[in-house]
Amino acid sequence: MTNEEIKDQVYEMGRKARAAALALAVLSEEKKNEILKAMAGGIREAAPQILEANARDLAAGGERGLTSAMLDRLRLDAERLEAVAAGVEKVATLPDPVGEILGEWDRPNGIRIQQLRVPIGVIGIIYESRPNVTSDAAVLCLKSGNATILRGGSEAIHSNRALAEALQSGGERAGLPDGAIQLIPFTDRESVAVMAGMDKYLDLIIPRGGKGLIETVVSLARMPVIKHYDGICHAYVHPDADQEMAVKIVVDSKTQKPSVCNALETLLVDEAIAGEFLPKVASALAGKNVELRGDAATCAIIEARPAVDEDWSTEYLDYILAVKVVPSMKAAIDHINEYSSQHTEVIITRDETAAEAFLRQIDSACVFHNVSTRFSDGEEFGFGAEIGISTDKLHARGPMGLRELTSYQYRVRGEGQLKAP
Amino acid sequence: MTNEEIKDQVYEMGRKARAAALALAVLSEEKKNEILKAMAGGIREAAPQILEANARDLAAGGERGLTSAMLDRLRLDAERLEAVAAGVEKVATLPDPVGEILGEWDRPNGIRIQQLRVPIGVIGIIYESRPNVTSDAAVLCLKSGNATILRGGSEAIHSNRALAEALQSGGERAGLPDGAIQLIPFTDRESVAVMAGMDKYLDLIIPRGGKGLIETVVSLARMPVIKHYDGICHAYVHPDADQEMAVKIVVDSKTQKPSVCNALETLLVDEAIAGEFLPKVASALAGKNVELRGDAATCAIIEARPAVDEDWSTEYLDYILAVKVVPSMKAAIDHINEYSSQHTEVIITRDETAAEAFLRQIDSACVFHNVSTRFSDGEEFGFGAEIGISTDKLHARGPMGLRELTSYQYRVRGEGQLKAP
Numbered sequence: 001m002t003n004e005e006i007k008d009q010v011y012e013m014g015r016k017a018r019a020a021a022l023a024l025a026v027l028s029e030e031k032k033n034e035i036l037k038a039m040a041g042g043i044r045e046a047a048p049q050i051l052e053a054n055a056r057d058l059a060a061g062g063e064r065g066l067t068s069a070m071l072d073r074l075r076l077d078a079e080r081l082e083a084v085a086a087g088v089e090k091v092a093t094l095p096d097p098v099g100e101i102l103g104e105w106d107r108p109n110g111i112r113i114q115q116l117r118v119p120i121g122v123i124g125i126i127y128e129s130r131p132n133v134t135s136d137a138a139v140l141c142l143k144s145g146n147a148t149i150l151r152g153g154s155e156a157i158h159s160n161r162a163l164a165e166a167l168q169s170g171g172e173r174a175g176l177p178d179g180a181i182q183l184i185p186f187t188d189r190e191s192v193a194v195m196a197g198m199d200k201y202l203d204l205i206i207p208r209g210g211k212g213l214i215e216t217v218v219s220l221a222r223m224p225v226i227k228h229y230d231g232i233c234h235a236y237v238h239p240d241a242d243q244e245m246a247v248k249i250v251v252d253s254k255t256q257k258p259s260v261c262n263a264l265e266t267l268l269v270d271e272a273i274a275g276e277f278l279p280k281v282a283s284a285l286a287g288k289n290v291e292l293r294g295d296a297a298t299c300a301i302i303e304a305r306p307a308v309d310e311d312w313s314t315e316y317l318d319y320i321l322a323v324k325v326v327p328s329m330k331a332a333i334d335h336i337n338e339y340s341s342q343h344t345e346v347i348i349t350r351d352e353t354a355a356e357a358f359l360r361q362i363d364s365a366c367v368f369h370n371v372s373t374r375f376s377d378g379e380e381f382g383f384g385a386e387i388g389i390s391t392d393k394l395h396a397r398g399p400m401g402l403r404e405l406t407s408y409q410y411r412v413r414g415e416g417q418l419k420a421p
Numbered sequence: 422m423t424n425e426e427i428k429d430q431v432y433e434m435g436r437k438a439r440a441a442a443l444a445l446a447v448l449s450e451e452k453k454n455e456i457l458k459a460m461a462g463g464i465r466e467a468a469p470q471i472l473e474a475n476a477r478d479l480a481a482g483g484e485r486g487l488t489s490a491m492l493d494r495l496r497l498d499a500e501r502l503e504a505v506a507a508g509v510e511k512v513a514t515l516p517d518p519v520g521e522i523l524g525e526w527d528r529p530n531g532i533r534i535q536q537l538r539v540p541i542g543v544i545g546i547i548y549e550s551r552p553n554v555t556s557d558a559a560v561l562c563l564k565s566g567n568a569t570i571l572r573g574g575s576e577a578i579h580s581n582r583a584l585a586e587a588l589q590s591g592g593e594r595a596g597l598p599d600g601a602i603q604l605i606p607f608t609d610r611e612s613v614a615v616m617a618g619m620d621k622y623l624d625l626i627i628p629r630g631g632k633g634l635i636e637t638v639v640s641l642a643r644m645p646v647i648k649h650y651d652g653i654c655h656a657y658v659h660p661d662a663d664q665e666m667a668v669k670i671v672v673d674s675k676t677q678k679p680s681v682c683n684a685l686e687t688l689l690v691d692e693a694i695a696g697e698f699l700p701k702v703a704s705a706l707a708g709k710n711v712e713l714r715g716d717a718a719t720c721a722i723i724e725a726r727p728a729v730d731e732d733w734s735t736e737y738l739d740y741i742l743a744v745k746v747v748p749s750m751k752a753a754i755d756h757i758n759e760y761s762s763q764h765t766e767v768i769i770t771r772d773e774t775a776a777e778a779f780l781r782q783i784d785s786a787c788v789f790h791n792v793s794t795r796f797s798d799g800e801e802f803g804f805g806a807e808i809g810i811s812t813d814k815l816h817a818r819g820p821m822g823l824r825e826l827t828s829y830q831y832r833v834r835g836e837g838q839l840k841a842p
Contacts, residue, residue: 365830382528410819
């Protein structure tokens, strides 16, 4: 395909999505839930075709030499596909954010102002290899009244096409507007550039994937982008910490699932307790095969590989932990505000005053007191589902649920009020 | 200056602003109000220097052949400067949005989640010739706990420097952190490009000015931009309108101040009443010297210059109104969703059901029923002050006050909760 042909095709999808968005915005909650149930049905009915398409992706991936971890991310089977369908049905049970009244007040001149949630419009989702994102992203956008244009990675293109087709055609039986869920059916790189420039038809792009993908989208996009960057999460163990609790929180934050953005990457230990605490935590982490990279003060107390500068800004996503001894809470806060990716940080202490000061001075989306960083998650926050964890500060910060997929509108009612006296 | 020198200097300002933002984020409301009062004092004390600097800008503007309207926008005098100082003091009386609790809930595992407003961080403001923006933007950002980097137009550079210096040095006497309010002291175009690329130090850019400026910033920016584009505002006169009220609302919306973004630009009249209503409204508008540009149906009823396609998407900001006869409310809604800049639209009708349907189906920031479009304004909404009217859908939509200059943070408190069972 030429770039011109790609542009024409993606713009045509944009036009259809814009029309669909206006129709979606006025659907009732009941109607949207009916559609979601029909979409789950669509997936179940199309299971043979979806699994067959997935087998083609897996075969191509094998030929291309994808690692077994990558192939596993790509793989669908009957059980995983049923989980995808059940996930769609679950979204039907979540409260509809559209129409929620955010504020309502009267002005002295008698006009009545109401601020209420409305859908954003058309959301572009650009993602990499997991085919379940096709369904997860599309249904969260739908429940919040938005149309979506999906652009998945080449590894999963057959699976994605089959899933998107099952969702749209299943949903249409219950009244899903044409064009509400569209997948770009090819994976030429140019399609990302075209989406990024299509601000007439896309109100928002959410890139879900690695840093390279996000950087590309950010540098090209003319519309807002909500970024889900790294999680370089920190724990600070205060002199007045319950050390047994601190060991457990550090071990849980680091090892309960190291491959995710809310896993712990750097441990800061106050020097007042470093001599006592570091051996305890090192022994617990050794039991989980965690490699430690320590600053000089740490290496003087426990065995650790000497940390280099880069360690303080690395998201390992692995059984590795950077460890630093800090002279004070202020030094811990300064280190975090310098190196953190503003995702999630935790202080462990029994001192409530110190904890409150820490929470207030840290410029991150989520700041925790005596809780594992692994709770930084839409599901754990009670959102029912999440589209991701934003490391941006505008519009949505931290775990993003259905509400974060909405905008708002002011509706103003009067009896002929004029500005001129 | 070379581009390299510009970059170094702007980045150095960015570093200072980031440090100032962390200090500002923890200032109490009382402290910020003290600082604001000291800033107003700073302006009053530096009045001779500011007016002298402004005289230099006016002289240079005269030589460059600025129009008298442009010179008037640029001009400060004792009275206007006192209004600027009073504006600073007024912001001190507005409620501080920082710390406002947006939500608070417990999870079944006992963790307590709190979502509360925090400052955004560092905000870049890029604007054109009005020197009062220097003060207005800086103090709204300060009250909401943000540091600002200001980049004004070359016409007002001397006035802007004097104002920024008066604000910062006045404020410092009451404890304003160094670097909280910084003006780029030169106006090379490169400085805009440097700001747009400086996502490490700028969390948000707000361009205030013409379409060309906004387009430039959008195409370069790596961080979120909140755009204040045109207001192509529509009024739809429904068959069941109180026609006397409709005439008044149309005249007020169009003529009370035609040069602003919430002025009316297009009138849509339902064909059921066009024959009766158009002559009435035309006569009232003729009394205000408004030029009409009508579609064929309009021109068949009243005297009007024939409208061309471009008229439907033009923000005249002048005594000109595009007029179209529509066959139904649905046609009016479709026209608006196609041509509007999603700023403000109004329906005039006595039919509540029709009004509600109209409000629900229009995809604009502000939708009005029986109210002049001129009320689409932060002051009129009761925000006390506004930084502008956003035509974006993300983060801030419509009139932007102090709350819209904040982000939020999740603070989570527990007793050692772990994810692993």
